[in-house]
Amino acid sequence: MSSSSSSTAAPSPAIQSILPRLAAVRAHLAPPNPTTARNLASAALTSSTKPTSTINMAKDKVAIIGSGNWGSAIARIAGQNVVKHSDVFESSRVPLWVFEEMIDGKKLTDIINTTHINVKYLPDIPLSDNVVAIPDIAKAVEGATALVFVMPHQFLAKALDAIEGHVAPGAKAISLIKGVDVHGSDIHIFADVIEKRLGISCSALSGANIASEVALERFSETTVGYRKDKEDEGLLWQKLFETPKFRVQLIEDVDGVSLCGALKNVVAVAAGLSDGLGYGNNTKSAIMRIGLLETKNFCLEFFNDVKPETFLQESAGVADLITSCLGGRNRKTAEAFVTTGKPFDVLEREMLGGQKLQGIHTAMDVHNFLKARNRLGAYPLFDKVYHICWDGLAADTLTDGL
Ligand SMILES: NC(=O)c1ccc[n+]([C@@H]2O[C@H](COP(=O)([O-])OP(=O)(O)OC[C@H]3O[C@@H](n4cnc5c(N)ncnc54)[C@H](O)[C@@H]3O)[C@@H](O)[C@H]2O)c1
CATH class of the missing domain: 1.10.1040.10 (N-(1-d-carboxylethyl)-l-norvaline Dehydrogenase; domain 2)
Known part of the structure; x- marks a missing residue:
């Protein structure tokens, strides 16, 4: 009885004062309309031009795990896009895990952090200044909530050994790794391997993407496959990677991608x-x-x-x-x-x-x-x-x- 009377009574002034904020929170948390992924994506991309909400949402912190030819090309895009979408991403620093090696007597990480070029794996093409090369993988992923795995598959197991236990709460991942993980008559994609090992959701990105051409900003397309009911993660990855010259399409199909x-x-x-x-x-x-x-x-x-x-x-x-x-x-x-x-x-x-x-x-x-x-x-x-x-x-x- 009391609950029905209280539901029809006018809200107190104190409640009234916070109603607009509650409405904003509800709107922010509401599930997206059931339109196509592409439409959702466009909506998400244009949303960055709208006035930002007064709600102080935690920003995603990106880490790129792998710095070969494709890893460097994708770090270049991510470094630029976190700035473009600084309402969503922490933009001041994008850690890039680099398997340390010596080039002409100098550490590759030092070369990248001073010249902003990965001279060995993506020569001549500068990364943005916010991409910071880090040789310690556990430090590179510290606090990161958006983990981008982009390394030759043969090094993944060791990388996961080092990362396990260092992943931030609420983190999600995306795998750009090619290959399959086979044990006898069992087969898994590497997004599954990452997901199982770290206990976080993992999408996949793959497409007609020869790294050097993407880095030179020749028009290319790619596909992000996201997990069932995880369109929001697909949209986040699209925001991190899409540029006018690198079009990202979304599909709910991590396995197929x-x-x-x-x-x-x-x-x-x-x-x-x-x-x-x-x-x-x-x-x-x-x-x-x-x-x-x-x-x-x-x-x-x-x-x-x-x-x-x-x-x-x-x-x-x-x-x-x-x-x-x-x-x-x-x-x-x-x-x-x-x-x-x-x-x-x-x-x-x-x-x-x-x-x-x-x-x-x-x-x-x-x-x-x-x-x-x-x-x-x-x-x-x-x-x-x-x-x-x-x-x-x-x-x-x-x-x-x-
Ligand atoms: N290059 C491309 O055009 C391209 C495009 C799309 C997808 N991919 C895929 O992306 C993934 C990463 O490819 P890439 O081109 O960035 O890498 P790459 O082939 O350039 O690999 C070299 C990387 O391996 C690292 N490495 C070497 N020895 C190591 C060790 N012992 N332990 C750990 N790391 C070591 C190197 O530091 C370097 O970062 C692969 O699965 C690849 O198939 C590549």
Whole structure:
């Protein structure tokens, strides 16, 4: 009875005075309208031009974990965007974890912090001054609430060992790492590995993004896959990465985005082998088509939540496959594997200036997984790449049986 009478009574002056603030809080916390992710994204992007709320929301603090070719290109964008969106992000400092190495007698971190250029992995292209190179990974992630993982997959486990226990409450992550984590007949994407290990939600970003071209601000698109019911995280990552020259699209599909990014590197190796054999454009197009089909079949066979539109409508799908089969390190070294006869580890050292190959390792992981599941026969292109790269099979058998 008393509750019904109090609900109809006029609020006291004290309550009235805080009603506008309560309404603002409610509006801030309300779930977004059920429109498309793209519309939501546009709304979010334009919101930065509206008057900022009087509510003092905690800002997200970004840390970039990895500083190779792609890590540096993405740190460059993040460093600029935290300033552009300083209502959302802590903008004065973006820690960049750098695996320390000596360059001409100087520490790479010192070089980056004085010249603002990662001379080894992204020469000639300056990072913004707020990007700070840090050699201690635990210090780099201290207090960070938006963790960007961008390193060759072979170094992730050790990085997670060092980060565990240092992650801020309420943190979320995004994985830009290519590859798959295979144990016998189990397979996981690296966003799952990060999520499980750190107990935080992890999105994924992948697309037709050759790092040097993105860093030079050639127009490119990418895809952020976010978790179910985590559009807000997708929007946050979009804010961190989107520029007029780097368009970020969103889809609720972390698995599909990650798997397309991993498997296209195997297809790119096949394309490079074909180039080395001098087979021409018809063969390369056939490899791309078969590779996309095997990618799609693999995703749909082994992962339940992959969205079919990721393959053709998103940059992470067909566009990344095309760009990787035309350019990129996996294609390039596979071509040299055929033309020079040198093994991949030698070519990696000679041709990539410290950058790491992914495609041949993913080919082995995928082979081991499919073998454990007794499904090799359904994926002849993936299987052929494995045998040529790791098993001494002649490269000119590439198209046999496809
Ligand atoms: N480069 C690209 O164009 C591109 C584009 C999209 C995605 N990716 C993916 O992004 C991820 C990161 O690639 P990248 O291009 O930034 O890296 P990269 O291949 O340039 O790798 C070199 C990085 O590994 C680090 N490293 C070397 N030895 C190490 C060790 N023992 N422990 C820890 N770190 C060590 C180096 O310091 C450097 O930061 C990869 O999964 C890659 O496939 C790359």
